Amino acid sequence: MSVRRAEPGDVPAMSRVLTASIIELCAADHGNDPAAVAAWTRNKTPEGVATMLANANLLMFVAEASDRVGAVGAVTRTGEIALNYVAPDMRFLGLSKALLARLESELQALGFKEGRLEATSTAQRFYESAGWRPDGPQASGRVVNGYPMKKALAG
Template sequence: MSFLIREAQREDASAMSAVLIASITELCHADHGDDREKIADWTANKTPAGILDMLAREGFFMAVAELDGQIVAVGATTAAGEIALNYVAPSARFRGVSKALLAHMEADLASRGFAEGKLRATTTAKTFYFAQGWSADTLPDGAAACFAMHKRLGR
């Protein structure tokens, strides 16, 4: 199975929004517990307008993965060497899309001179990141919403 991973464009905003909202709503139950307020807070900036704001943000690099011409995953890295987003459409889950997008973002960070990548993983995603060679910086105290993680990039 092959994917096209490319830089996100303004005209992708609606499709990117749909992927982000569906991924959060349908796949991140362990994080939001189906609490409508938590979901609304988490997805508030994931509207098409919010995506356009992200695309315009200095030092925020967004990518999309396409499968059969449809955007099925959204990722972002920052100028600080962080992976800020890595979300997959529910219909594309377990098809290697997130893994391919993560590898693309890791290579992007390495090409910009970062020896180590950083991210904050949700409860839903932490097992995925562990399987991709990422390590937890610290274990959260019950109140923490995300796990700080890092990975040595390159060789």
């Protein structure tokens, strides 16, 4: 298993991971509502992922196992974890944990003493088990609203 910076050649695989993860693993959040799924995955096409990868304010990473991209993550230069998704068929291999550790390290390298993210209902327990704590009420105003969380970063 390895975690590395994402590259342009990873875009198709990243798109597949993001879309499959949202559709198959996040039903608790989108309720299998086609409109909610469409809204959430709209920018997860290869073109959308390429745009994200080109965004200088977003640092994107992939976790691989058996030479296959199995998880996708990103941090912002403003101190947030913006993405952390795993392929449904690659869950429970440690990819998400390894990716989260890398994302936290990247935030530290950017000078942040505290990280922030917005967790899905699906991922809340995962983040809590990694030391993240609730940081306010559920967000509102979007088709899918997450839960703000924060964590003091070592260092």
